[in-house]
Amino acid sequence: MISLHISWLLLMTYFSWKGVMSLDREACMPIRLSPTQQDSLPDMETLRTQRGLPGKAGGIGPVGPQGAQGPRGLPGTCTCDPSEIAQIHVILANITAKLESLIGLHHYAMEVDQCDHMPCKNGGTCINDGNSYICNCTDDYEGHDCSIRISCVVPSAPNNGTISREIGQLVPYKENITYRCNDRHVVAYEVKNFLVATCQKTKQWTKDTPVCVVDDCNSDSCSGRGTCINQIGRTICECDEGYEGSDCSVQSNPCDLSPCGQTGVCVWEEDMNYTCRCLAGYFGTNCETYNASDCVRAVGMEDGRVGNNDITASRLHSSSYPPYHARLETSGSWLSPHPPHRDDWLQVDLKTSTTVVAVATQGIPYGGSYWTTGYKIAHGFTENDLQIVQNNQGQDLIFQGNRDNNGIVRNDFPAPVTARYFRILVQTWHGTLAALRVEYYTC
Known part of the structure; x- marks a missing residue:
């Protein structure tokens, strides 16, 4: 941005050049006069006096057609005084030199770090902004150069109370004032007779002027089992743990x-x-x-309390291996069709909501090396709304199944599950078929 001083000099230079050109034209304007008009022209000394120019000193007078010097101008001649034009050019050259100097200083100032003279006060951080600067002030100050301290105005004292600073005084940011109620008065909704407020950066106090009320609380106000608090026009009791009621007289x-x-x-x-x-x-x-391991009560798969019709499967291998043969420690087994599918299932309907904590499985008791090595458990109160048992990370839990056909492997649930339907979803198996014998446990 060009300063006002430089702008003014540019205007002066423009008008100076304009004046010179006007003087040149005026001083050297061709004179075309008749012989009669020539006799009425003043001589050169008179012209100098009328124009306020310096006296003639070696100047050149009017020149005739053959170059002879004479007192009058002739038709087609020019009357000039080079000395006055030279003086104007000297003045113009001085102005131009000053203008170039100021423009050079201006460009230099643009390159100078405006923060060198440390304009930001009270710990503010200066940021150079070309031909100016910006101050980032600390929390306590504001203004272009961080010279204004942030303050709050001390408000009026409360009725029936006092204030620790003079009303209208400016209190710096983060400093406190204290409201205090007179004798036999307390701050409303408080159990004390004073209140402390702090000046914030917003120039507002953290607490409004309190209301000082008559202290109506006494040692019997809350039956000795609570804290009495004065509100405006009444008192309330904040009861100790184990007590309740308006006066804390009722044991909880x-x-x-x-x-x-x-x-x-x-x-x-x-x-x-x-x-x-x-x-x-x-x-x-x-x-x-x-501790699920202490729960060993079976729901009734092994002993037959769960009926045959309450044990179902997604698919059948043959009538020789129906779902109701899938009872733990018996000679039968449920066998999946060939080939097995992931999520083939065997389901038990316990008829009523039952809290189950564990499941145990076996493989086929004879006739081949078939067993289930991994499975999920789904549960619910209806067959169409089942949820998968999940681990502590919220992921579907895959239980580790059997390692042989006759060994029993029990898996405890991460937490008890209460449901009516429990469904085993086959995930992995040994051999070409998946086989299952099952029992569930409750407490």
Whole structure:
């Protein structure tokens, strides 16, 4: 950007050049006069006086057609004084020199780091912005050069109270003021008679001017089992743990908070004491510990309590290996068709909602080396809405199956599962067919 000073000099130069050209034309304008008009022209000295030019000193007078010097101009001649034109050119040259110097200084200033003179005050950081600068101020200050300290105006004191600073005073950012209520008064909704507010960067206080109310609380306000708080026009009680009611006089039932969750039954004994009677497989004060290995009660696959019609499969190999033969520790087995498909399934309907914690499997008892080496478990309350048992990372859990045809492999669920339908989804198998004998366990 060109400074005002340089702009002014450019205008002056323009008009100076314009003036010179005008003077040149005026001084050397051809004179075409009749012989009668020539006699009325003044001589050169008179012309100099009228124009305010310096006296003649070696100047050249009018020149006739043959170059003879004479007192009057002749037709077609030019009257000039080179000395006055030379003086104007000297002045113009001086102006031009100054203009070039200032333009050079201006370009130099554009290259100079505007932060060299450290214009930002109070720890502000200067950023060079060409021919200017920008200050990044610290949290405490603002303004173009960080000279203005951020402050908050001290408000009026509360009714029935005082304030620690003079009203209207400027308090710097991050500093505090203290409101205090008079004797026998407290801050509304508080249990104390004072309130501290801090000046923020927004120039606002962290707390509004409080209301000082008469302290109506006493030692009996909350039956000695809670904290009395004065509101505007009334008091309330914040009760201690185990007590409730408007005056904290009623003892709470700790079992109302369901400390035993879904894995135990809470029994209130006295005061805030209670006991959790845990479901089988759960331990701990609040029945928070689970151990499925202690649950060994079978749901009835092996002993026949689960009916034949309640055991189904996705596909059949032959009538010799129906789904209801898939009972643990028996001579039969369910056998998949050939070839087996991943997600071929064997399902059990337990008729009622049952909490199951583990499953055990075997392969075919005879007639070939067939067994299931990996499987998933799906469960639900309807056959059309089943979910897969998942691991702790939320992924479908693949249980490790058998390593031979007769060995029993038990797998505990990561957590108990309550459902009516349980379905084994075959994932991998040994041999050319997948075989299963199954039992489920509850607590």
